[in-house]
Amino acid sequence: MQKKEIVPQLFFTFICVCINEVFVKKLIALLFLSLVVSPAAFTQTVSIIKFGQLKEMMEKQSDTTYVFNFWATWCGPCVKEFPDFQKVSEKYTDKKIRVIFISLDFKKNYENTLVPFIKKKNVKNTVYLLDEPDYNSWIDKVYQAWGGELPATLIINNKSSIKKIYPHEFTFEELENTLKPFIQ
Numbered sequence: 001m002q003k004k005e006i007v008p009q010l011f012f013t014f015i016c017v018c019i020n021e022v023f024v025k026k027l028i029a030l031l032f033l034s035l036v037v038s039p040a041a042f043t044q045t046v047s048i049i050k051f052g053q054l055k056e057m058m059e060k061q062s063d064t065t066y067v068f069n070f071w072a073t074w075c076g077p078c079v080k081e082f083p084d085f086q087k088v089s090e091k092y093t094d095k096k097i098r099v100i101f102i103s104l105d106f107k108k109n110y111e112n113t114l115v116p117f118i119k120k121k122n123v124k125n126t127v128y129l130l131d132e133p134d135y136n137s138w139i140d141k142v143y144q145a146w147g148g149e150l151p152a153t154l155i156i157n158n159k160s161s162i163k164k165i166y167p168h169e170f171t172f173e174e175l176e177n178t179l180k181p182f183i184q
Contacts (some may be wrong), residue, residue: 046103046118046127048110051138054102054130058142061158064096065182068154070142072104073117077169078151082121084172088179089125095183101127104135104150157182 058068069085071078082101089099101123105114110129118127132138139148143165146152152167155178166178 046110046115046129048107048131049128051130051132051141054128055141057100058154058156059158062096063157063159064098065155065157065162065179067097067099067179068102068156069099070102070104070150070152070154072150073109073113074105075150081151081169081171081175084170084175086121086123086125087172088175091176092179092183097179097182099125101125103127103129105129107131107133155179155182 054068057066060066067085067088069081071082073079085099085101089097103114107129114129135148139146143154143163146154146165146167149167151169152165153170153175154163154165156163170178
């Protein structure tokens with residue numbers, strides 16, 4: 001081989017090695033970040049909504065069963081049952097059941113209490129903070145017989161014309177048994 005042919009080959013090989021080296025470094029950096037960054041960094045965020053937005057969700061026409069869990073971080077029974085709703089949601093991902101958490105925490109506690117709670121629990125479900133401080137203006141619009149007790153769970157399937165509220169704490173087994181008619 002002549003010297004003229006070797007130089008371009010060496011240059012091409014050098015470039016390929018450098019490109020591959022950059023690619024490998026980026027791949028290693030991504031792998032490192034995925035190991036170092038807490039899984040909580042990838043959890044669901046909390047959106048702030050008004051009652052009108054909640055009402056639209058409750059009236060959505062579909063064959064999906066919606067489980068609206070009304071709760072607050074300051075409510076002991078709410079916090080106790082919270083993981084059971086997540087377990088049900090994870091267990092039935094292949095079914096038309098959707099768990100939505102509706103937080104009734106105070107808006108002033110959004111950043112310091114609610115968001116850290118959701119991250120700590122690694123919540124994957126949809127979470128909303130209902131920003132309606134005048135409870136009397138919307139509670140009976142959620143369900144006529146509901147007095148505002150927490151925790152409360154509203155189960156809706158508009159296609160089947162089912163709407164029922166459960167103003168009490170659930171265990172996993174109780175929640176699963178309540179949802180069995182909707183699990184097909």
